[in-house]
Amino acid sequence: MATPADKRSFIVPTATLAGIAAVLTVGLAVLANVTRERIVHNQQAWIKEHLDVLVAPPNYDNDPLADTIEVTAPGLLGTQAPVTAYRMRKAGLPVAVAIRSIAPNGYRGPIELLVAIAPGGQLLGVQIIRHNETPGLGDAFENRDRGWLERFRGLSLSNPPQQRWSVRRDGGDFDAFTGATITPRAIVGAVRKTLEFYQGNEDRLYRDGRPQ
Numbered sequence: 005m006a007t008p009a010d011k012r013s014f015i016v017p018t019a020t021l022a023g024i025a026a027v028l029t030v031g032l033a034v035l036a037n038v039t040r041e042r043i044v045h046n047q048q049a050w051i052k053e054h055l056d057v058l059v060a061p062p063n064y065d066n067d068p069l070a071d072t073i074e075v076t077a078p079g080l081l082g083t084q085a086p087v088t089a090y091r092m093r094k095a096g097l098p099v100a101v102a103i104r105s106i107a108p109n110g111y112r113g114p115i116e117l118l119v120a121i122a123p124g125g126q127l128l129g130v131q132i133i134r135h136n137e138t139p140g141l142g143d144a145f146e147n148r149d150r151g152w153l154e155r156f157r158g159l160s161l162s163n164p165p166q167q168r169w170s171v172r173r174d175g176g177d178f179d180a181f182t183g184a185t186i187t188p189r190a191i192v193g194a195v196r197k198t199l200e201f202y203q204g205n206e207d208r209l210y211r212d213g214r215p216q
């Protein structure tokens with residue numbers, strides 16, 4: 005039978021272990037929180053870099069990362085999920101909306117875009133923010149054909165006419181990459197559909213969910 009001295013000899017190590025476990029649990033929770041905040045901060049900085057390439061900061065004076073809305077249009081934005089639209093304004097007036105749409109039919113999966121459009125529907129530019137296309141073939145827009153994305157600047161749904169918003173192989177105005185037509189076809193199609201979405205939603209894109 006355990007004596008009171010035996011019981012005491014269990015209590016101290018058990019309490020010590022419980023204390024260590026509690027300290028570790030709190031420590032891990034704090035670390036997870038700090039890590040989460042850092043990830044969010046890094047993602048925001050990464051998006052801001054892309055936005056600033058599309059629209060130079062002197063051209064807007066709001067914080068587009070805090071002036072966003074979520075929009076859902078699977079047929080036009082390439083995903084069932086809501087996508088983020090960043091609004092840029094100067095003195096409260098609309099300057100641009102950058103929509104994070106998806107080209108769902110890339111060669112190796114979805115290609116994530118950031119499409120910046122000015123009031124009236126003119127393209128300010130297109131950035132590819134994430135993709136898994138084949139190095140040396142489908143990723144030509146970021147090395148061999150680095151200027152390819154520049155082609156979009158200044159275009160709109162009527163320039164070129166809607167039926168020519170495709171790669172040359174499909175009768176359109178856009179060059180493909182050497183030996184790789186599937187990737188540019190997917191990107192051109194997604195940009196055109198993003199413009200279509202914009203055209204049907206311009207007012208609401210600037211208005212809804214506006215910060216007070």
Ligand SMILES: Cc1cc2nc3c(=O)[nH]c(=O)nc-3n(C[C@H](O)[C@H](O)[C@H](O)COP(=O)(O)O)c2cc1C
Binds near residue numbers: 111138180181185
């Ligand atoms: C291993 C491999 C990877 C490929 N990756 C891509 C790609 O990322 N993007 C693309 O458009 N085509 C890629 N292709 C080529 C396509 O299969 C297809 O042949 C091409 O897009 C058609 O373009 P073309 O008509 O100009 O030849 C790849 C082909 C192979 C064999």
